[in-house]
Amino acid sequence: xxxxxxxxxxxxxxxxxxxxxxxxxxxxxxxxxxxxxxxxxxxxxxxxxxxxxxxxxxxxxxxxxxxxxxxxxxxxxxxxxxxxxxxxxxxxxxxxxxxxxxxxxxxxxxxxxxxxxxxxxxxxxxxxxxxxxxxxxxxxxxxxxxxxxxxxxxxxxxxxxxxxxxxxxxxxxxxxxxxxxxxxxxxxxxxxxxxxxxxxxxxxxxxxxxxxxxxxxxxxxxxx
Numbered sequence: 001x002x003x004x005x006x007x008x009x010x011x012x013x014x015x016x017x018x019x020x021x022x023x024x025x026x027x028x029x030x031x032x033x034x035x036x037x038x039x040x041x042x043x044x045x046x047x048x049x050x051x052x053x054x055x056x057x058x059x060x061x062x063x064x065x066x067x068x069x070x071x072x073x074x075x076x077x078x079x080x081x082x083x084x085x086x087x088x089x090x091x092x093x094x095x096x097x098x099x100x101x102x103x104x105x106x107x108x109x110x111x112x113x114x115x116x117x118x119x120x121x122x123x124x125x126x127x128x129x130x131x132x133x134x135x136x137x138x139x140x141x142x143x144x145x146x147x148x149x150x151x152x153x154x155x156x157x158x159x160x161x162x163x164x165x166x167x168x169x170x171x172x173x174x175x176x177x178x179x180x181x182x183x184x185x186x187x188x189x190x191x192x193x194x195x196x197x198x199x200x201x202x203x204x205x206x207x208x209x210x211x212x213x214x215x216x217x218x219x220x221x222x223x224x
Contacts, residue, residue, distance in 0.1 A: 012109050026109035033094040033106070037087075073213045075221065081213070084123075089209045092116070092166075096201030105201075113167040117159030120212045124158070128219035136219070158215060166208055 012024040044059045052060060066086040071079055095106045106112045128136045140155075141148040 012104060024109070025104055026106040026112050029098055029103055030095065030106040030112065032103075033091060033098070036094060037090060070213065073210065074217045078217060078221070081216070085209055085213060088116075088212065089205055092205040092208055093202060096205055097198065099201070100198065107166055107204075110163065110167045114159065114163035116166070116208070117161075117163035120162055120215065121155075121159040123212070124215050124219045125155070127216055131220045162208060162211060166204055 012026040014022040014024050015028050016023050044055065048056060063086070066089065067079065067082050070082045070085050074081055092107065095112075098105045099108075107116075125136075132139075140151045
């Protein structure tokens with residue numbers, strides 16, 4: 001486990017530079033997560049069969065679970081979002097769970113979580129404008145035009161609220177685990193890790209994708 005509270009609070013360290021640009025451990029660990037997900041995807045897509053074996057059954061169950069979640073939350077007409085939502089969930093999940101292996105979770109870095117929030121922000125408004133056109137932009141000034149600034153502030157606040165929620169929970173979990181590890185180095189950290197690294201990591205990933213789906217659906221399909 002990460003054991004240095006001060007190092008955690010100071011933020012991710014710079015691992016190396018490329019053309020003068022610092023590459024932090026958050027970036028490196030995100031690359032690691034991406035590599036693991038790509039390798040797993042390549043492994044599980046091999047030798048797919050009409051009559052699946054145990055491995056394929058597990059993969060199909062996961063795909064069906066994500067598909068069911070998207071259909072339930074966003075509706076059947078938005079099932080095309082399933083690949084994006086599934087990718088986002090597993091990217092966040094694997095990032096959140098890195099603390100179990102003694103690595104700093106990329107999601108404990110605000111620059112990473114706000115980037116996820118900004119991606120969601122652009123998805124919300126891109127698909128809303130694509131679905132509604134000018135009426136969506138016009139709706140920002142409803143019911144009264146003088147509410148336009150407040151509505152804009154509310155929309156801009158969404159990526160920051162998403163990013164801060166994820167960042168705060170993961171950073172807080174890392175700090176608490178570091179404090180527990182420093183105080184009791186025998187059996188308590190392993191028990192605490194079940195919540196702070198495993199359960200909380202899964203929960204925060206689920207909350208983020210749920211809010212993403214809800215925001216996109218409300219903006220895209222409201223009043224259609």
